[in-house]
Amino acid sequence: MYLRRTQRRTKDGGAVGYLQLAHNVWDRASRQSRVRVIHSFGREDELDRAAIVRLIGSLQRVLEPGEALEASADQDLRFIESRPMGGALVLDGLWRRLGIDTVMAGLLQGRRLDAAAERVLFALVANRALEPSSKLAATGWVSERAWIDGLDDVTDDACYRAMDWLLEIEEQLCERVYWQTADLLNLEVDLLFFDTTSTYFETDRPDEPVVGEDGDVTPSFRSYGHSKDHRPDLPQVRIGMAVTRTGIPIRVWCWPGNQSEQELIRQVKDDLRSWKLSRVVWVADRGFQSAENRRYLQRCGGHYIVGEKLRGESKEAAAALARQGRYRTVAGNLQIKEVVLDDGTMRDRFVICRNPEQAERDQHVRDELIAQLQTQIAGSDKLNVDDRAKLHARLKTKRGLARFLRTTSTGLLRIDRGAVSAEEHLDGKYLLRSSDPTLSAEDIALGYKQLLQVERGWRDLKSTLDLRPVYHRREDRIRAHVLLCWLALLLIRIIEHETSDTWRNIRNETQRLHLGTFTGPAGTCQQRTELTTRQRDILHTLQ
Secondary structure, eight states, rough: EEEEEEEEEEESSOEEEEEEEEEEETTTTTTEEEEEEEEEEEEEEGGOOHHHHHHHHHHTSSSOHHHHHHHOTTTTEEEEEEEOOOOHHHHHHHHTTTTTTHHHHHHHTTTTTTTTTTHHHHHHHHHHHHHHHHHHHHIIIIIIIOOOBBBOOHHHHHHHHHHHHHHHEEEEEEHHHHHHHHHHOOOOEEEEEEEEEEEOOSSOOOOEEOOOOSSOEEESSSOOOTTTTOOOTTEEEEEEEEEEEEEEEEEEEEEEOOOOHHHHHHHHHHHHTTTTSSSEEEOOGGGGGGGGHHHTTTGOOEEEEEETTSSSSSHHHHHHHHHHOOOOOTTTTTTEEEEEEEEOOEEEEEEEEEEEHHHHHHHHHHHHHHHHHHHTTTTGSSSHHHHHHHHHHHHHHHHHHTEEEEEOTTTTTEEHHHHHHOOOTTTTTEEEOOOOSSHHHHHHHHHHHHTHHHHHHOOOOHTTSOOSSSSOOOOHHHHHHHHHHHHHHHHHHHHHHHSSOOOHHHHHHHHOOEEEEEEOOOEEEEEEOOHHHHHHHHHHHHH
């Protein structure tokens, strides 16, 4: 049996094709093969293709699965490749929902830049979220292992040009993306959490300062400074991030490794002032609690919640800790007590937070330190003056032990029971200061606790998105690299927020969706794998 095609001439001289299901039979009388038409499908241009699909499906039901596959396969059709497409599909869908493609297209108008710059930047962001690599390696990822809608391949030069352009449009892009995100998620920005981290570079030498034609000196970007990765021996840059109470990163900044805290907080506040946000309370950790920073955060009606150093030199903090009063439990293992200090010129609210479980851990650690110190100084009374001085100097280098060590008037080494008692008073506690008179003590405590959202963002930047190693040495490329990481973090946070699942789980499931490429005599075609129930649910949720 086979499909037979015949052709007839029309009155106007044209040709019309007809399709028939035919079978050749042997005619003994004429001693030749004759065509027997089993069914006529009619004119080829008026073919009921849906009916043919149903007929094929009906015929396949009487075959074994292997026989059906072999019968339907074109012997000349070749399977070329298969690429994961689900992760990029999900990211690109959200990228377009946020209008990032539209924003970039608008900013691209009138520029002498490849129209595919937006697609190149999306590919670099998707690479961060799916398979982090260098920009050079990302070009191979796009052309060989990934599916990026509208971008079959890309060169490293195109990547660097797109990154340079991204840095040029940073201000407009960040603000427009923020408002698009706020509309999509109905974001509450009454609390903004701000924190900084550092990242180091595998080089022995920091950048040299740049002297301009006018004599002004631009400080080096990769420079020595405080390292939160415990690598003070290597040049650093500092990165700041502002996050909403739901963990959505709305802006990122990048500074030289030795930039002061005052300069950081001023730039952040000034940059966001133009966004005309409504009432905002800034939440920051103890690194930003200086009086100058607090005053700056209060400009234009702003307020703050900052952590205070328990062992610092602040007289207000000491007075707050000395106040008597009862704690009340507000959430789980969190207990709070509020203290208001008013000296007539400035009214600050202090909230003392206490975690009973952490208090037990603090006591356990201290008991071990004191036992260790007691062992170290046991028998030291019998040492001569020089040996005892050497022991004292050695113990002073160990911060955990040194704070509980004292010397008598005769130079003997003893446990400082006063210091032990003072530390017991601080077990499980941390101190918060706020300028906002309208927030409840509970809101202040729980708001500061959400600062952990920023710390989670740092972890994801450094692990999931592989912020480091940074394969760039120029300041502009480093800044653009950080922006790409921020855009990737923004996308995965929104996906996690909408699906109530981790990006790791979403990525693993969606990357099982593949796009296969086939080629044959009629040309090349592509076919994706069937959606699983979980993939269908994810795509439906993120529509």
